[in-house]
Amino acid sequence: MRSRPVLVYDGDCAFCSSCVAFVERRIRPRCDTTPWQFADLAALGVVQQRAAYEVLWVTPDGRVRGGAQAVARLLLNAGGVWAVPGALLTLPPLRWIAHGLYRLVADHRDRMPGGTPACALPAARPPGPPGGS
Template sequence: MRTRPVLIYDGDCAFCTSSVRFAERHIRPRCEITPWQFAELDSFGATRERAEYELLWVTPSGAIHGGAQAVAKLLLSAGRGWAVPGALLTLPPLRQLAHGVYRLIANNRERMPGGTPACALPADRRPQI
């Protein structure tokens, strides 16, 4: 049984990887962090399709939060000043706004700082490094 939450992200996406590295250095969430490409997704109750679509936060009990709510859980786990924006992201109407902003960014991540054209490709069509 897991004792810590797990953050699962797209390790082939440069923007996603840069964002996670920023979170590790500056936000310091209390969780394990792994790219979906190296995670046993079945053991988390997640699918490859969902992991390609959005950031995932898996609680020790197995609940899965995706996208903006995964970001909210990450911020909440860090405590300190980060918990306030994390809590705000869980409240309507900010929750719906956060979801829209997350989808806008996720759908255009190849255009974001640190993104590459490979970020726009489905995982099975990305160049292998």
């Protein structure tokens, strides 16, 4: 069992990689970071489709949070002044607003500063079982 949470992100996306570098340098959470392309996703309890869709926060006991809630958990984990916005992001209605803003940025990350065509998501739809439902 892991002793630290893991932040899983898209290592092929320059925007995502730049964001993680900023987080490591400035926010300094107590976690490991890994691009999903190099992670043992099965061991983390994550499928590739979800890892490609959103940033993930995986706790040592295997709980997975994605998108804005992964960011909230990262901020809470960092502690100090970062814990305040992290806690706020878990509360409605800020939680709902954060989700919408996260999806807006994630769905257009190829257009964000540092983004490249490689950052574009193949399909702007959430992961789920094949064929929907």
